[in-house]
Amino acid sequence: MTEVRYDVRGGVALITLDAPDRRNALSVEMAGELVDAARTAESDDAVGAVVVTGGRHFCAGAVRSVLADTGRDPVEDEAYRNLETVYSAFTTIGSIGLPTVAAVRGAAVGAGLNLALATDLRVVSRTARLLPGFAQIGIHPGGGHFTLLNRVGGREAAAALGLFGEEVDGDRAVALGLAWAAYDDDDVEAQAMAIASRVAKDPALARRLVTSFRRETAPGGVSWDVAVELERSPQMWSLRRKHDA
Known part of the structure; x- marks a missing residue:
């Protein structure tokens, strides 16, 4: 990998976008590497969580050339597939069978905001x-932007950001429910890793937990009685495993 760094620390896969010269704007190549890194984490039974970060600059969206090429001929095969690859960067992060945390410093713009919103939890810099x-x-x-905003922050936040183009900082993001916690810049990644490390201590349980979490909190949700039944099987598995330990 040349634009994405991958490292595993204590059961947490740290995936770092690494193109600081363009503030980690997603190229087709970077998007492909991000997908590969996510799948690598998912295929490793010793990994129990993923943290996605971009260092000082989380992600400035998609590189303009991808959008320009698509604009010239939106149904031309290569242009269509290239944009699809950029989308896959955040749809993959949002669907792998592992708990995911975004550690956001600097700007998360457009597709970069989609990437942050696709994770299960966000830890952000105050700035x-x-x-x-x-x-x-x-x-x-694009990329289901309104749905992601509404899923995380609700309709009012989706309207303010997605429709009216409002911008929020880390503290405001926490107040709106778009992020879990805001810290000083230098503490963001360490705090995200600390949160991820707790669930990653038990990778097998982490994978069961995130499956149930996403099923029960998906748009529209499920009724309480259905949730009881959804949780019954993985809870029985965990009780038996604990008994046999």
Whole structure:
């Protein structure tokens, strides 16, 4: 990998976007490497959680050339597939069978904001900048942007950011429910790793937990009686495993 760094620490896979010269804007190559890193973590039974970060600059969206190429001929095969690859960067992070945390410093813009919102939890810098940026450059949001905003922050936040182009910092993101906690810049990644490390201590349980969590908190949710039944099987598995330990 040349634009994504992958490291495992204490059962946590740390995936770092590493193209600081363009503030980690997602190229087709970087998106592909991010997908590969996520799948590598998922295939490793010793990994119990994933932290996605970008160092000082989380992700400035998709590189403009991908959008420009798609604009010239949206249904041309290569252009269509390239944009699809960029989408897959955050749809994969959002669907792998591991708990995921975004450690956000600097800006999360457009597709970069999608990437942060796709994770199960966000830890942000107080000075982080979360903004859609789509309409500001004259294009419609993509990648399920409104759904991601609404799922995490609710309709009001989705309207403010996605429709009206509001920008929020880390403290405001926490107040809106778009992030769990805000810290000083230098503490963000360590705090994200600490949170991820707790669940990662038991990788097998972590994978069961995140499956139930996503099923029960998916848009529309499930009724309480259905949730009881959904949780019964993995809880019985965990009780038996604990008894046999």
